[in-house]
Amino acid sequence: MKNIFDFEYREGSGIFYTLDPLIKVFLVMIFWILTLYSGLSSLVLLTAVIFIIVIYSGLTERFLRQTRFFFLFVFPFIVIFQVLFHWSFAGENPGLFFFNPKVSIDGFVIGVKVGLRLFCLLSSSIIFIMTTSPLRLIRRISEIRVIGFQIPASVTFLFVFINRSVTLIFNDLERILEAQKARGFSLRDVGIRKRILGYIALLIPLLTISLERAQKQAIALELRGFGSKKVDIKTDSQSFKM
């Protein structure tokens, strides 16, 4: 299995592990807003902040594995695309099709900006997931009262469910691709068109497996008394710190 569980939370030390998950949600949202409205120099600064947090939290190796694809393929694609085609769709009347590549420095700057912006949005989410215990998060969410009303268990269930399901769906996809390869068909070795069609065809078995599993998970959560909360005893040994 290819580090599928790298993406998940693991116990660690440092401020980002001990911070209250709700404060972390708030900080991530602020970071997103800053990212969306920053210029190139601020984006470079925000990227540096990301790396400082990653190194400080001891996530370097896992983080680089997670973002490797982005740096190797997505970021260069965005920059090259902007360098070559920026002027084709800039201006007041952008053409529907842009077949006239024209190298431009502006395109390069915009490409780097778009790439860094995407990186900041993506990596701040990854850091949040890697450093936040889902149990602490749902515990804090279930404590929230809006005008005296608690957030429904079904909403919290969604967090638990998504947290586990995303990883498992990728795991299922890996196994199906492996089974296809064993039967002589590798989606990774075919052209783009066939690959896209192949992935679309995989949606059916993936959906079937996911639905079956969703039902089992819903049963499992019921059996574990999720949402019953008869007695409110905090079992968290870590105190939240700023």
Next chain:
Amino acid sequence: MVIDIENLSFSFLGAKKPALRDINLRIERGEFVAILGPNGCGKTTLALCMTGIIPHFFRERFEGRVLINGKDTRENEIHDIVPNVGILMQDYESQIFFPTVEDEIRFQMENFGISPKKMEEISKEMKLSPLLKRNPFELSEGEKQRTIIASILATDPDILILDEPTSQLDSEEREHLLRILRHLNARGKTIILITHNTYFARHCSRFLVIRDGRIVEDTRDRSLLEKAHISNLGIEPINYNWGNHAISTGCESQIVIRDLSYEIEKPVLKKINADIGDGEFILILGKNGSGKTTLVKHLNKLLRVQRGEIIINGNSIEEYSQREISKLIGFIFQNPEHQIFRNSVEDELRFTLDALGIVNGNNLNNVLELFNLKEYRDRSPHAFSTGEKQRIALASVLVSKPDIIILDEPMTYLDFEAKKHLIEYLTTLKESGKTIIVISHYPDYYASLTDRRFVIANGKITEG
């Protein structure tokens, strides 16, 4: 009395026949009960009735009454029933939600307001203390099961139900699980074991046999498991003779493995050397995580050779394209769910032929017939039971007539009848000269077929 079931009948929505009919059952505190029966007979449905999932989660036709510690499952909510009864599901990975063992147990404790002091006690009892910070998905199958049992025990339930707990376990893990169950039973817990494994079930004190939704046997007589007539009920007798040991004959090497090593973060295979002859039946044994599946995945290029060499029919494996190797070697995975991805049974088989560029698909009809799938050729493969899906997966690989067939734990989801069919089919394949490699924790099934055994431990072949 902990469980009292009166006149219970239940049908799932759209089902042609009831899943359970007229069940009357009383189970006393401290009993160790085995529930046996073929696939689809209603064993798991009965377990779900005992937990309150039926009728609260599945609200279809439910008649009769189920009392758990005096609580009527219809009149009480699931979370009122659950502190009395815990269940380890067959697909126990669905019961895991959190990225650490500690959080997994803590979650259950918080839901029921259990004091955190109990964490230490439970983790010690289940021997999980050193694993508390680990991700459950990185643990062995036995450790995953223990994690779930530990979270169940947080509420100290009187009843523990285990649905096919041994299907993924190696012999050592089975023994470990048995010790835990005996210990819990000695503490007064009622244990209900749903299983196809009669050898494991022999440790129980009471035996229920279900067939077509009815209890057809209810006895404390352990000799039931040895009687020939229980095979008519779809259950494997404990002393069933799967055949005598085969006598190996010398033959030309078809697969040669030299100094094969593989590592992913840590060494998995360490300088493996092996020769497999043309037409041989090789059984690969070893504990979970010992490297069995990693070894066979190299044979059809699902894993790239990092160090060492594999020669098939005189040529290095590197000289074969993926298509050529897949034509030569058919691979049947453990879980059939991941091998089925088309919209009809026929389409599933045709996928292999198309992928391998086999134009003449005469074998398709023969294989459909052989696996009793002809009348279902237009049906969605996803609509079948797990045992039937395993049959479709097998058919979809064998349709291309590979010379070498690899099967990874093929018996996991099969009941007695299906197991017998598989052995018959493997016998036919062997007689036709195919080379067969099987990974299994249950060598007895293949006794009559096995030419040689490879035992893998810590990434090395220790016997073979």
